[in-house]
Every structure is written in structure tokens, then in C-alpha cells.
């Protein structure tokens with residue numbers, strides 16, 4: 001019986017690598033926490049360089065969160081007030097919130113049962129009224145970026161990638177986050193790199209990053225500390241608002257210490273995901289959607305669909321999985337879930353009719369699977385979930 005053993009802890013993060021303690025101690029002793037105090041080579045600046053190199057792009061700007069990066073990306077694009085931004089209807093509430101924060105209006109696109117943008121609906125909604133596209137690779141599921149880029153380029157609108165969950169994911173030979181004009185990543189604790197909070201945006205466009213640098217809070221001439229961007233930044237000084245969304249040095253040191261861990265976490269996360277997925281796919285009650293052909297995933301969680309359940313059975317499954325020690329959340333059935341679009345009541349106007357996404361959310365299950373989990377823990381989780389479904393669906 002699964003509940004006779006200790007359930008694995010799927011929430012705690014890994015320890016921050018010990019090698020970074022002396023650097024943190026030095027920062028604490030010197031009090032040098034603000035990114036723009038040092039003349040050069042501040043930890044935040046070094047992180048930006050290392051992160052840009054790691055992804056193979058020209059520029060990076062580290063900020064206080066991925067939400068801040070999304071907000072600054074939209075502001076940097078210099079869109080008209082109330083510009084309409086196409087976003088997937090399956091994402092975290094922070095994404096439409098960043099759109100609203102940037103004084104734009106989110107337009108929600110259907111997401112299919114494989115958790116990826118429904119390209120037919122994307123085509124339909126990519127009208128001349130749309131100013132930009134913001135693709136959330138929600139839970140690290142990559143939508144068809146070839147089709148999205150072709151359609152967006154033909155329409156002449158920029159694409160921002162929300163790669164909060166996609167560090168280390170590849171699309172063919174491209175890194176996710178480098179396909180669109182701007183890519184944004186999160187360092188919040190439930191992401192591949194954990195700094196508690198934090199985010200970063202990457203781009204090859206000097207003009208865009210310069211605008212974002214100023215708006216992130218590079219006041220007076222602090223922007224001169226961004227290597228290779230002095231010229232691009234100079235013309236925006238005092239011309240743009242300062243939203244003060246900077247990253248501080250302690251966070252940068254904590255993030256930088258984990259960059260070397262990324263390949264291992266990606267490989268282990270994928271192995272863990274595929275191990276549990278293979279077991280769930282042997283059950284008639286589940287379907288774990290396969291990745292797209294060009295997609296090499298970097299998951300730290302698993303999503304799967306319930307097959308043949310009604311609402312009552314799905315709710316009972318949620319309760320039973322918790323009792324079994326592997327608490328599964330069904331996005332659309334968990335009260336107030338921030339990933340269910342009908343709960344984004346801060347968006348003006350009626351909640352849109354999105355039957356595909358709604359149906360998906362009512363049966364799509366979510367479970368964290370951090371890279372540090374061991375095979376016995378993964379087996380525990382898979383059998384706890386399978387037993388919960390069997391209990392609900394096979395009782396007389």
C-alpha cells in the first residue's frame with residue numbers, strides 16, 4: 001500500500017551550491033548589494049554576461065522577477081496604450097497581469113489538450129488589431145514555434161517568449177527563449193534555478209535591451225555599467241520612466257552558482273518525467289501528451305489528462321491522490337487556481353468563451369517532479385497516482 005511509506009517531498013528546492021558561501025560572505029561584509037555601486041564586474045553584470053553566453057544571445061538584463069521581465073519587454077516594444085497582446089489561455093495569472101500592468105489588453109488564445117497553443121485559433125485571433133504575441137511555454141510545454149514565428153513574422157508583430165519554466169528546453173537547434181524577439185526566464189523557487197525571486201530577459205536587439213535597462217532603474221548614468229550598450233542607452237536617459245525592477249547582487253550570486261547545475265537538472269528532470277510518464281501511460285485512465293517532434297524538454301513537473309472521468313470522479317481522484325501521498329492538482333477543479341483563465345477577473349470585460357482550454361483544464365493534472373527525486377520516489381508517486389485512479393474508477 002502506497003501510504004505505508006513516507007511520501008516524497010516534491011516542494012523543497014536543492015541546497016544552494018556550497019562554493020558560493022564565501023562570495024556571499026564577502027558581499028555581506030562589504031555591504032555591496034546594489035548592482036550599480038561597483039565600477040565594473042558587479043555580480044549582476046557578470047550573471048547577465050554568463051547567461052547571455054549560455055543561451056547564445058547578445059544581451060541579457062537581470063531583474064526582480066520574470067513578471068518584471070515580461071512587463072519591461074512589453075514596455076520596451078513601445079506599444080500604443082491598450083495594445084492588444086495575444087497570449088495562451090493556459091498560463092499563470094502573472095502573465096496576463098504583466099500585460100495589464102504594461103497598459104495593454106490580453107487576448108486569449110485556445111490551448112489544446114496537449115497543453116500547447118491551438119494554431120487554428122492562433123491564426124484566427126492574429127488579426128490586424130494585435131500588436132504583439134506573448135507565448136507562455138506553460139509548465140515547459142513548447143508550442144509550435146515554427147508556425148507561430150511564421151505567422152507572427154507575416155503579420156509583422158514581435159514575439160515575446162515567456163520561458164519561465166523552459167530554461168534548458170530546445171526547439172531543434174534553438175534554445176527556448178531565443179526564438180522570439182525577447183525571452184524571459186524566472187528564478188523563483190519553483191523553477192529550474194532558485195533564487196527565491198528573480199528573472200532575466202534576453203534579446204539580440206540593442207535598442208530593446210537599452211530601453212529595458214533604463215526602465216528597470218538605470219538612473220542618471222548607471223547605464224554606463226552595461227558593457228557594449230552605452231551608445232544604445234545614452235539616447236534614452238531621462239526619456240523613459242524608471243520602474244526600479246533591478247536585481248540585487250546577492251540574488252545574482254545565488255543564480256550564478258546554479259548555472260553550472262543546469263545541464264544535470266535538465267537531464268535528471270527529463271529522466272524523472274519520462275520515468276513517471278511511462279508508468280502513467282500504461283493505465284487506461286491517463287494520457288501524458290508526447291512532446292512535439294522538434295522539442296527536447298526540460299521538465300520539473302508532469303502534466304497529464306484524465307480519461308473517461310466525470311467531474312465527481314475527477315474531484316475524488318484529487319482527494320485520493322492526496323491521501324496516497326502524491327497530491328495531484330487538477331487545474332480547473334482546484335478552487336481559485338491561478339492557472340484557470342476564468343479566475344483572471346482583473347481582465348476587463350466578459351470572460352471569453354474558450355471551450356477547448358476549459359475542457360483541458362477540467363481534466364489536466366499537475367504534479368511537481370523536481371530533478372533531485374530518486375527512482376524509488378518516482379515509483380511511489382506513479383503508483384500512488386495510478387492507485388488513486390483505480391480506486392475511483394474501478395469501485396462498484
Ligand SMILES: Cc1ncc(COP(=O)(O)O)c(C=O)c1O
Pocket residue numbers: 065066067068091092094095136137138139162164165185186187188198199
Ligand atoms: C508560466 C509563468 N510565467 C511567468 C511567471 C512569473 O514568474 P515570476 O514569479 O518570476 O514573476 C510564472 C510564475 O510561476 C509562470 O508560471
